[in-house]
Amino acid sequence: MDSWVEILAATCRVEVFECGMAPSGEPLTPGWPLVVDGAEVAGLLEALAIAQPGDGYCMCLGETTFRLMDADGRVLARAALHHGTSLRWDGWDSDAMLLDGALLVRWLDAHGISGPAAEADASRARRSADERDQRRWVDACPQGAVPLLDELLLISRTGSQPAGLADRLEQALCTEFPDRKQRCAALLRWYASGSGRRSGHPMHEKVPDDLLRTSSIDEIIEVAASSDDVDVLLGAARHLSGWKARTPKELATVPSALATRLIELSSSHGRTDVAVGLESLFRR
Structure with missing residues (x-):
């Protein structure tokens, strides 16, 4: 699939890892993921929508990794969240800004993945300072x-x-x-x-x-x-x-x-x- 929109449309299951993503696309820390399927998927996919690809790469490896899969369990894409504002996927030449980063951070926090919310709070505090x-x-x-x-x-x-x-x-x-x-x-x-x-x-x-x-x-x-x-x-x-x-x-x-x-x-x-x-x- 050539576009992120097509991938989201075909996704029926998402595995969410509370860690960054290695260059290989694998989660940095082995462990059991949060499995999102059924009625829960739609809300997460909405939060994963992007505004547009950016013009560069963040230097870190992200804080949350998503493995998007189709109805047959085939992996469609692997992506990483960076600082609650952008996604990295190897189908882009740069990181892409999320349409609503705060929406994704809130979704993750509501599902027990609090790292991005904590980082967002810390980032806001740094900006204020x-x-x-x-x-x-x-x-x-x-x-x-x-x-x-x-x-x-x-x-x-x-x-x-x-x-x-x-x-x-x-x-x-x-x-x-x-x-x-x-x-x-x-x-x-x-x-x-x-x-x-x-x-x-x-x-x-x-x-x-x-x-x-x-x-x-x-x-x-x-x-x-x-x-x-x-x-x-x-x-x-x-x-x-x-x-x-x-x-x-x-x-x-x-x-x-x-x-x-x-x-x-x-x-x-x-x-x-x-x-x-x-x-x-x-x-x-």
Whole structure:
């Protein structure tokens, strides 16, 4: 059969395995499947309808495997559910988006397969957290950079920075903050916002860090040491803990009192990765 629609129309029995699908089409974990036949089949097949094939493959092997069979028990297709939103079947050149992923997740949950529902809940929680982080980052953006926000946020979606954007951003900040120390403080405050991860991710959050790396270590130290602004200090901690943000020689010039303050502040604000990173770097 050439189409998914034809396969669904011919399916009379579905075996559902609570695990992903190997490249061979077999379930990753041997075990007894949930067998769906008779009057139950129609509801599952409705939930397995797709909207359209996508344009790529998920990197994982899925979380639920379906074995679709005809009235004679012949296997028509094997498919895997990915993140409650798409299906993988070897008849497509890519994964395909479900017409109603939530419908399939609810059907599975109602039939004792709760993994996709739990993952969907976790995914929603992650999205909500990401949205909160982004709002904080946008709110912390210096006024001079606000006209560039759409382009800056796009960096995380495209994975690259448009040519000339960094120069335009730097010029906007130089206009808003002619004084280098004030500009440095604004960048530290901005870099403290968002996720606060030591890695600097998501990518758009690295933008202020990239500009901070053009400042001297002496300037970073002076601005942080003279500030009582928690965000300036958290930004300094995040910057100094970053991957190769500063050389060991530069880090050795950070006063021990400031280093201790940055570590303690990061820890008290739940930024354990930054605190641990700083402890490791300052011990060298």
